[in-house]
Amino acid sequence: MPHRLQKFLLGYSGTSLATGLQVILLPWIALTVVDLPALQLGWVQASVLLPNLVFLLFGGALADRRDPATVSALACIGLVLCHTTLLLVYLLSMISLPILMLYGICLGICSAFLQPARDNLVQRSARQGGGQTSERRVQKTVTWMMLAQYGGQAVGMLLASRFEHWGLQALLLVQIGVLLLAATALISLRANGASRMTKEKITHSLILDGLSQAWRHPVLRELTALMAFNGFVHIGVFLVVLPLLAEDYGRGAGYYATLQLAFVAGTVIATVTMLRRGQGAEPGRGILMCLLYSAALLIAISLGPTKFGLILLCLCWGAVAAASAGLGRGIVQLLAPAEYRSRIISIYQFALFGSAALGALAAGVLSEYAAPLTTLLWAGILSLLAFALVALSGALRRVKITDSEV
Incomplete structure (x- = not known):
């Protein structure tokens, strides 16, 4: 190394x-x-x-x-x-x-x-x-x-x-x-050398310029929109519904901690696997498949698995989330122009975590008036619709990675 x-x-x-x-x-x-x-x-x-x-x-x-x-x-x-x-x-x-x-x-x-x-x-x-x-x-x-x-x-x-x-x-x-x-x-x-670093004053125009660059690139635009969806639906649901499920299962904080550790274990397993096998030549297709797998997992959890089954599904959920995040961040690193890279990274993260806060609020409201399992079912259905829309658009699906230098 x-x-x-x-x-x-x-x-x-x-x-x-x-x-x-x-x-x-x-x-x-x-x-x-x-x-x-x-x-x-x-x-x-x-x-x-x-x-x-x-x-x-x-x-x-x-x-x-x-x-x-x-x-x-x-x-x-x-x-x-x-x-x-x-x-x-x-x-x-x-x-x-x-x-x-x-x-x-x-x-x-x-x-x-x-x-x-x-x-x-x-x-x-x-x-x-x-x-x-x-x-x-x-x-x-x-x-x-x-x-x-x-x-x-x-x-x-x-x-x-x-x-x-x-x-x-x-x-x-x-x-x-x-x-x-x-x-x-x-x-x-x-x-x-600090030659490439300018002393230009940091103003809102620089931020708007970064937003403009991300919007002009079809793949970055589609990827950012998809990450906003993931934050709103997937992270929001994870933050709110998972502890509610642990409470409904009657196992308390210890069981919730077990679910969290299972999720983290899934992220580590997926990351080690990508490290050994690589991210592949078509990472956009990989992100699409992760979206489809997420939909399947959300619907499966909404069916009310056993306590041990929920732990296994959280393990798989963590693996899918890590794979999607790794592939997405790899695309941003490769496609973002060098002079705009930090701004586009911040836009990507803003879309993901900003929407997560709104998603958590929406998941809380929905779970207040319906069962947490119903919230998961709707999240799964929305994920299937998002998969269909992104697949039809095609910009992300057509991304190909070669061994060329950057």
């Missing part, structure tokens, strides 16, 4: 591990340390998501105009400052709802700058000897990146499960340490 790729994966896995810790720690702090009710817990969770969406497109524009290695490393330092401040506040016994919301807002802002800049380093990490890189090598680098992401998050969640034994102080110190290590690895990927 090239030395640059090793540094990239070290930095990526470190930031992902810290994210895995954060996903578990923040609600646990709210519930066990501050003793917040459910409604205020929702405010704390939203405080992380909403700034991310507001600043994500701006973060993409910044990474296109500055060295993305520097931007991502500085974002890691920003996260370190967030966690260090919370640690000090905790030691002073001053944690409260306003403090947690401010902490969440700062985390969201730093993440918005980290995500597109970090993903923009794929092409640089895939090169060997500073020369050109092939499309196949970019695809493989994206797969390595996905494995670092899912593996890092899984390790972070497992570490967070030791909350009651290790305490908040130790876990915050782990977050700070891995983020400092990640910042060191990412900053080492800086370009040798």
